[in-house]
Amino acid sequence: MKTFAVTADARWVALPSHQRWLDQQVEALFAFYERNLVNPLGGFYDLDDLGRPTPPGWGAGAPPARYLFATTRIVHAFSIAHLMGRPGADAIVDHGMDFLWNGHRDAERGGYFWGVGYEGPTDSIKQAYGHAFVLLAASSAKVAGHPDAERLLTDISTVISDRFWEERFGAVAEEFTRDWRSFDDYRGQNSNMHLTEALMAAFEATNDSTYLRMAERVADRIVRINAGENDWRLPEHFKSDWTIDRDYSGSPMFRPYGTTPGHSLEWSRLLLQLWELGGRKLDWLPGASRSLFQRATEDGWDPAGGFYYTLEWDGRPRIRDRYWWPCCEAIGAASFLNAIFAEPLYEDWYRRVWSFVATRFIDRENGGWRAQLDESLRPNANPFFGKNDIYHSLQACLIPTLPTTGSVTGGLAQRFRGTPPPAA
Numbered sequence: 290m291k292t293f294a295v296t297a298d299a300r301w302v303a304l305p306s307h308q309r310w311l312d313q314q315v316e317a318l319f320a321f322y323e324r325n326l327v328n329p330l331g332g333f334y335d336l337d338d339l340g341r342p343t344p345p346g347w348g349a350g351a352p353p354a355r356y357l358f359a360t361t362r363i364v365h366a367f368s369i370a371h372l373m374g375r376p377g378a379d380a381i382v383d384h385g386m387d388f389l390w391n392g393h394r395d396a397e398r399g400g401y402f403w404g405v406g407y408e409g410p411t412d413s414i415k416q417a418y419g420h421a422f423v424l425l426a427a428s429s430a431k432v433a434g435h436p437d438a439e440r441l442l443t444d445i446s447t448v449i450s451d452r453f454w455e456e457r458f459g460a461v462a463e464e465f466t467r468d469w470r471s472f473d474d475y476r477g478q479n480s481n482m483h484l485t486e487a488l489m490a491a492f493e494a495t496n497d498s499t500y501l502r503m504a505e506r507v508a509d510r511i512v513r514i515n516a517g518e519n520d521w522r523l524p525e526h527f528k529s530d531w532t533i534d535r536d537y538s539g540s541p542m543f544r545p546y547g548t549t550p551g552h553s554l555e556w557s558r559l560l561l562q563l564w565e566l567g568g569r570k571l572d573w574l575p576g577a578s579r580s581l582f583q584r585a586t587e588d589g590w591d592p593a594g595g596f597y598y599t600l601e602w603d604g605r606p607r608i609r610d611r612y613w614w615p616c617c618e619a620i621g622a623a624s625f626l627n628a629i630f631a632e633p634l635y636e637d638w639y640r641r642v643w644s645f646v647a648t649r650f651i652d653r654e655n656g657g658w659r660a661q662l663d664e665s666l667r668p669n670a671n672p673f674f675g676k677n678d679i680y681h682s683l684q685a686c687l688i689p690t691l692p693t694t695g696s697v698t699g700g701l702a703q704r705f706r707g708t709p710p711p712a713a
Contacts, residue, residue, distance in 0.1 A: 292637065292641070293640070295633045295636045295637045295640065299636065300627065300636055301636070301639065301640060301643075302624060302627075302628075302639075302689045302690065308690060311686045311687070311689065311690060312686075314651070314682075314686045315373075315683065315686045315687060317656065318657070318658075318679055318682055318683050318686070319370055319375060319378075319679075319683075320656075321336075321340055321656040321657045321676070322336065322340075322363075322366075322657070322679050323367075323370075323377065323378075323381065324340060325340060325341060325342045326363065326381065327381060327384055328342070328355065330407060331355065331387075331388045331391075331392050331405075331407075332355035332359075332360050332384075332385070332388040332392060332405070333355065333359060333360060333363050333384075333385065335359070335674075335675055335677035336657070336675055336676045336677060337674075337675040337676070338652075338655055338657075338659075338675055338676060339655050339656075340655065340656055340657060340676065343674075343675060343677075353406050353407055353411070354404035354405060354406050354411040354412065355388070355392070355393075355404070355405050355406075356403065356404050356419075357393050357401055357402065357403050357404070357405075357416070357419035357420075357422065357423070358418065358419050358422050359677065359678075360385055360388055360389055360392075360393060360426075361385075361389065361419070361422035361423050361425060361426035362422060362426075362678065362679070362680040363381065363385050363679070364382055364385035364386060364389065364426035364429065364430055365422070365425050365426050365429045365680065365698075366679045366680055366683050367381040367382045367385070368382050368426075368429035368430050368432065368433035368435070368698060369429065369433075369683065369687070369697055369698060369701060371433045371434075372432065372433050372698060372701040372702065372705060373701060373705075374705070379433075379435075382430060382433065382435055383435065385426070386426075386430055386435055386437050386438070386441065387437075388405075389401070389423065389426065389441060390437065390440070390441060392405045393405055393423075394444070395410075395413070395415075395467065398467055398468055398469065399448055399452070399469075400415040400420065400448050400452060400465075400469070401415065401419060401420060401423050401445075401448075402414075402415075402467075403415070403416050403419050410467075413466070413467035414464055414465070414466065414467070415452070415464065415465045415466070415467065415469065416463065416464045416480070417449075417453050417461045417462065417463050417464065417477075417480035417481070417484065418463075418477075418479060418480040418483060418543065420445060420448060420449055420453060420484075421449075421461075421480055421483040421484040421486070421487045422483060422487065423441070423445045424442070424445050424446065424449060424484070424487035424488070424490070424491055425483070425486060425487035425490050426441070427441040427442035427445055427491075428442060428487065428490035428491045428493070428494040428495075428698070429490060429494075429698045431494040431495075432490075432493070432494050432698040432699065432701075432702050433698070438494075442491065442494070442495070446491065446500075449461065449484070452465065452469060454503070458510060458531050459503075459506030459507060459509060459510045460476070460481050460506070460507050460510045460511065460531070461480060461481055461484055461507075462476065462529075463475050463476055463477050463480060474528050474529035475526070475527075475528070475529075475534075475537070475539075476526075476527040476528065476529060476531060477525065477526060477527065477544060478511045478515075478523065478524065478525050478526075478527070478552065479525065479543060479544070479552065481507050481510070481511050482507075482511065482552060482555060482556060482559065484504075484507060485504045485507045485508055485511075485559055485563070486559055486696070488500045488501070488503050488504035488507070489501065489504050489559075489562060489563060489566055489695070489696060490696045490698060490699070492504070492566065493566075493695050493696055493698070493699040493702075494698075501563075501566060501567060504563055505563060505567060505571060508556075508559070508560060508563055508574070510531065511523075511556070512556055512560065512577055512581070513573055513577060515533065516553075516556075516577070516580075516581060517577065517580070519533075520584065521553070521580040521581055521583070521584035522548045522553075522584060522588070522600070522602065522604060523548055523549070523552055523553045523556065523581065524548070525537075525544070525545075525547075525548060525549060525552065526539075526544065535602060541608075541672050542672040542673070545598070545599045545607075545608065546599065546607065547599045547600050547601055547602060547607045548599065548600045548601075548602065548604075549598065549599050549600075549615075550584075550585035550586075550588060550589025550590075550596050550597065550600060550615060551585075551589075551596060551598070551612070551614055551615030551618050551619075552618075553581040553582070553584060553585035553589075554581070554582060554585050554586075554596075554615060554618040554619045554621075554622045555618040555621075555622070556578075556581055557578045557579075557581045557582040557585070557618075557622035557625075557626070558578075558618065558621045558622040558625045558688070560574045560575075560577055560578040560581070561574065561575065561578050561625045561626070561629060561693060562625070562693065562694075562695065562696070564578075565693050565694045565695070566694065566695060575629070578622075578625075578626065579626065579630075582622050582623075582626060582635075582638075584604075585619075586619070586638060587604075588600055588604035589615070591606075591609075591611070593666065594611070594645045594649065594666060595611030595615075595616065595645055595649065595662060595666065596611060596612075596615040596616060596619065597609050597610075597611070598610050598611070598612055598615070609663075609664040610661055610662060610663055610664065610669065611649075611661070611662040611663075611666065612660060612661050612662075612673065613646070613650045613658050613659065613660050613661070613681065613682065614678075614681040616642050616645060616646050616650065616685070617646075617681035617682055617684065617685035618681070618685075619638065619642045620639060620642050620643060620646070620685040620688070620689065621684060621685060621688040621689075623635045623636075623638040623639040623642065624639055624688055624689035625688070625693050627639060628693050629693060639689070646658075646685075649662060649666060650662075650682075652676075656676075657676035657682075658676065658682045659676075660673035660674075660675070660676065660677075660678070661673045684697055687700075687701075691704070
């Protein structure tokens with residue numbers, strides 16, 4: 290597709306018509322997911338391509354399970370819906386909050402199970418990635434006014450601080466057995482990145498600067514120390530002493546080999562949000578944000594459209610499938626960068642990625658967004674099946690409409706309630 294000319298004074302987000310288009314996408318997403326999402330036996334269903342409930346579990350022969358990252362993301366998304374005044378969203382949040390406390394939570398040993406079946410945990414591993422999303426869900430539910438949010442926020446904050454946080458490194462360990470024994474020396478940037486997002490949300494929800502200081506330390510560990518020395522190709526996998534493990538290859542969904550440009554784009558936005566929340570005191574954050582964005586778009590964007598999922602260490606494509614979520618993160622990063630720096634480059638990327646999403650990922654026939662395309666840009670599957678996520682796509686539609694000074698829930702609270710941003 291040919292690139293249209295962009296000038297510095299032409300911004301799509303300033304157009305009422307573009308804002309209405311974004312609002313329509315938000316409405317379509319909520320309408321698609323809310324119909325069949327709620328599992329009456331607890332938690333939520335994954336949805337197939339047509340929006341129908343699928344049996345809990347991943348793949349043939351998998352035990353029925355509701356997964357922690359999915360439960361928490363739905364609580365977060367529909368807390369947003371409640372803040373936006375969507376009737377019925379409160380019931381979905383309440384359903385998810387109940388399952389987090391009475392289903393995922395390990396009442397005996399503390400922490401939260403990764404997978405929960407109908408007769409107890411199917412995967413009792415305590416993962417930092419999932420616990421980060423519990424913190425995000427609790428923070429969003431608190432901003433939305435759920436009566437049990439404070440209980441959940443206190444509990445998860447204590448678990449993260451007492452079990453996962455490694456003070457000497459300024460980041461979290463990755464995973465433990467049910468009884469909190471460490472069983473490997475793996476450390477991951479993905480879980481720490483999402484923890485940074487959640488810590489900033491918790492700061493907004495509580496005005497407790499402890500969360501913000503932790504977020505700043507994680508960003509320093511993951512990005513400033515490592516990415517800059519790696520030509521702004523963000524390392525994903527580390528050993529317990531936080532040396533880079535370039536040979537590691539794990540779960541294709543959460544821990545693939547090599548580098549993942551979508552995570553660089555995600556960090557690009559999070560660094561600017563952190564800079565704003567912290568009163569613009571850490572002067573390395575804006576430059577790092579711009580460098581991560583530049584490297585990810587130069588290496589990761591295929592001229593035919595979309596971001597390669599993973600790259601070799603020299604920037605060559607490795608997994609050439611295109612997933613929806615890197616495009617979502619590129620939209621968020623480009624909108625933040627353009628709002629702060631007002632450069633045509635970022636407006637061009639904002640338009641370019643949205644145009645690809647609109648023509649390839651938004652499923653206008655069946656609803657929702659397709660999750661995955663192959664190298665020929667045809668819909669495919671594995672590791673992602675159906676339409677089991679609203680978190681990334683919803684935020685892509687909302688972030689451009691909100692201030693750069695905070696999270697989606699924080700921005701909506703300011704818009705609808707006149708709540709001032711927290712003081713750093």
